[in-house]
Amino acid sequence: MxxxxxxxxxxxxxxxxxxxxxxxxxxxxxxxxxxxxxxxxxxxxxxxxxxxxxxxxxxxxxxxxxxxxxxxxxxxxxxxxxxxxxxxxxxxxxxxxxxxxxxxxxxQAEWQTLDDLGDVDAATVVIGQLARRLAIPAPPDLPRLSDRADEWEQTLREDAEELGHPLSHRALGAAVATIQDLCRKQPDTMAHGDLHFGNVVRAQREPWLVVDPKGLAGDLAFDALRVLAGGADSLLAADDLGAEVRRRLSIFADAAEIDRERATRWAQTDAAMAALSGRKGGHPDWRVQACEQVAELLA
Known part of the structure; x- marks a missing residue:
């Protein structure tokens, strides 16, 4: 046993x-x-x-x-x-x-992940290329990200009100606008749903393979904020956080062959949702504050 x-x-x-x-x-x-x-x-x-x-x-x-x-x-x-x-x-x-x-x-893959690569830019290119490869037509029985638009918009507004509006009106408004503009109409393609460096592992059949997918259909740019979480220490230590966030988002977007603005908007929206839900859920202050910073800077 x-x-x-x-x-x-x-x-x-x-x-x-x-x-x-x-x-x-x-x-x-x-x-x-x-x-x-x-x-x-x-x-x-x-x-x-x-x-x-x-x-x-x-x-x-x-x-x-x-x-x-x-x-x-x-x-x-x-x-x-x-x-x-x-x-x-x-x-x-x-x-x-x-x-x-x-x-x-x-x-079976190896125990090494993209976190162990030691080069954030190279790892971001790898994860972007994998995101593009994964974006094949999705079967009809998988959940659609577009179906969550109403829920996300309502939760954003309610959480902001309940928490006394910790985000600026501009940051909250940008997140709501992204949901209204991009979430309700999305491609019927496979998306990982939790694509970060720790979910990409070394392998023998190919250099890198993904694990732990959520199994969703929608916009592969949805994972942009999770990609940013790789190398978070160096990201948060950057002299100009906004510039570094945008630089890394551009690397990911180019490798994934998606529009940079689309990746930026999804990252901002996801950061806003994570900041509010993190405050409600009692997540560590540094994580909540980091999400709030990203949401504000990208707004």
């Missing part, structure tokens, strides 16, 4: 309560069941992410893979769908899936 990492178990139970406790208790049995069902043998210890565990395994044909089992979280509902649509195009391959129990057998 595998051992579930203690910190992961503690965090899951703290976040999910009794359902999380029951799921954590079931994990060793689930792992054994999927190892048998998919004819795999463990080759290393269990590691974990935010909502799931990962176990390196060897498949029946001797090839390496990873078994991933996630808590039944809405954010993971379409992960396997995205991998299936891409079929290894810029993303790790999907070998097996059990959607009801949020389990997948995936291509």
């Amino acid at each position: 595998v051992e579930v990492p203690e910190e992961f178990a503690r965090n899951t139970i703290g976040r999910e309560g009794d359902p999380g406790r029951a799921w954590v208790a079931s994990l060793p049995g689930l792992v054994d069941e999927f190892l048998q069902q998919w004819s795999c043998t463990p080759t290393g210890p269990v590691t974990s992410g935010g909502v799931g565990i990962i176990l390196p395994v060897q498949r029946h044909d001797g090839s390496p893979a990873v078994l991933k089992i996630s808590f039944t979280h809405p954010g993971n509902m379409y992960e396997a769908h995205a991998f299936a649509v891409w079929g290894g195009r810029g993303a790790v391959l999907l070998y097996e899936r059990d959607d009801a129990r949020f389990a997948m057998l995936l291509e």
